[in-house]
Amino acid sequence: MNGPAVLNHKPKVLVTRRWPAAVEHELSERFDVVFNTQDRPLTPADFRDALGKFDAILPTVTDGMGPEALGVAKAQTRLLANYGVGFSHIDPKAARDLDLTVTNTPDVLSECTADLAMTLMLMVARRAGEGERELRAGAWTGWRPTHLVGSKVSGKTLGIIGFGRIGQAMAKRAHHGFGMKILVQNRSPVRQEVLDAYGATQVPTVEDLLPECDFVSLHCPGGPANRHLINSSRLNLMKPDAFLINTARGEVIDEHALGQALMFDCIGGAALDVFDGEPRIAPVLLHCDNLVMLPHLGSATRETREAMGRRVLDNITDFFEGREPRDKVL
Numbered sequence: 257m258n259g260p261a262v263l264n265h266k267p268k269v270l271v272t273r274r275w276p277a278a279v280e281h282e283l284s285e286r287f288d289v290v291f292n293t294q295d296r297p298l299t300p301a302d303f304r305d306a307l308g309k310f311d312a313i314l315p316t317v318t319d320g321m322g323p324e325a326l327g328v329a330k331a332q333t334r335l336l337a338n339y340g341v342g343f344s345h346i347d348p349k350a351a352r353d354l355d356l357t358v359t360n361t362p363d364v365l366s367e368c369t370a371d372l373a374m375t376l377m378l379m380v381a382r383r384a385g386e387g388e389r390e391l392r393a394g395a396w397t398g399w400r401p402t403h404l405v406g407s408k409v410s411g412k413t414l415g416i417i418g419f420g421r422i423g424q425a426m427a428k429r430a431h432h433g434f435g436m437k438i439l440v441q442n443r444s445p446v447r448q449e450v451l452d453a454y455g456a457t458q459v460p461t462v463e464d465l466l467p468e469c470d471f472v473s474l475h476c477p478g479g480p481a482n483r484h485l486i487n488s489s490r491l492n493l494m495k496p497d498a499f500l501i502n503t504a505r506g507e508v509i510d511e512h513a514l515g516q517a518l519m520f521d522c523i524g525g526a527a528l529d530v531f532d533g534e535p536r537i538a539p540v541l542l543h544c545d546n547l548v549m550l551p552h553l554g555s556a557t558r559e560t561r562e563a564m565g566r567r568v569l570d571n572i573t574d575f576f577e578g579r580e581p582r583d584k585v586l
């Protein structure tokens with residue numbers, strides 16, 4: 257059975273990537289820590305080795321912790337305290353087979369991730385990426401009434417797929433800041449008072465939502481259940497001038513289908529912060545002008561990255577002091 261563990265030594269902890277200096281310092285004061293000073297992603301063999309030596313491993317989204325990385329008969333490790341809210345890179349069965357507890361870092365990144373989703377929505381609607389590329393290329397010939405004309409955002413309809421904390425933070429900004437009408441698709445029913453707080457209406461299926469929206473923003477988890485949730489038939493349901501925004505996980509979109517939809521103008525545009533198999537970018541995407549791409553920056557503010565680290569610290573502290581960590585997900 258997995259569960260909190262009180263050890264008779266200072267817990268040995270492996271941090272798989274560099275963290276903000278302030279939090280690395282706090283970690284080293286409380287635990288017996290090994291840092292990845294090179295900041296290079298570890299290999300499955302590194303993880304198998306680490307599972308025999310450390311009481312806790314602190315992975316991130318770049319650490320694929322599937323059956324290969326977790327493929328040992330027995331582990332010293334009791335806790336995978338993930339730095340990040342999404343944990344679809346950790347295979348639940350492989351973690352359970354080793355009796356590992358898994359925690360994540362919700363709440364503290366909701367505002368900044370929603371801010372970034374708004375950034376992407378505004379950038380793609382107002383053609384900001386195209387404009388910046390043109391200007392930096394020295395190709396701007398000056399103001400004219402027909403230059404880089406985009407789409408108005410205020411007052412339009414935004415569809416949100418996945419109405420957890422980040423989806424709600426997005427709705428708050430879009431509804432109260434931009435007067436947008438909000439439609440929601442979520443796997444479980446959302447309480448009426450939560451919907452009312454954002455003037456939102458829940459629809460039963462993705463198929464109900466897509467044809468109604470000018471913008472669609474993805475905030476559902478990744479992993480096998482949502483792989484290619486947005487595929488070519490669903491892209492075909494979107495309005496021809498609608499925009500798709502993804503700050504969730506790359507695998508939620510079939511990128512080949514998206515590339516085709518963008519090249520043949522089946523939708524107005526898209527804006528992505530996450531990619532299937534990142535940091536590799538599907539070549540088809542690089543040719544699409546009506547696409548904004550950012551390198552997975554959702555939670556990338558100093559305040560949030562430090563808060564994420566402190567949330568991990570709280571989870572490890574609870575776990576090794578015999579309490580159930582507040583952010584236990586497995």
Ligand code: DGY
Binds near residue numbers: 342343365
């Ligand atoms: C998250 O917290 O899930 C971010 O995408 C980084 O993993």
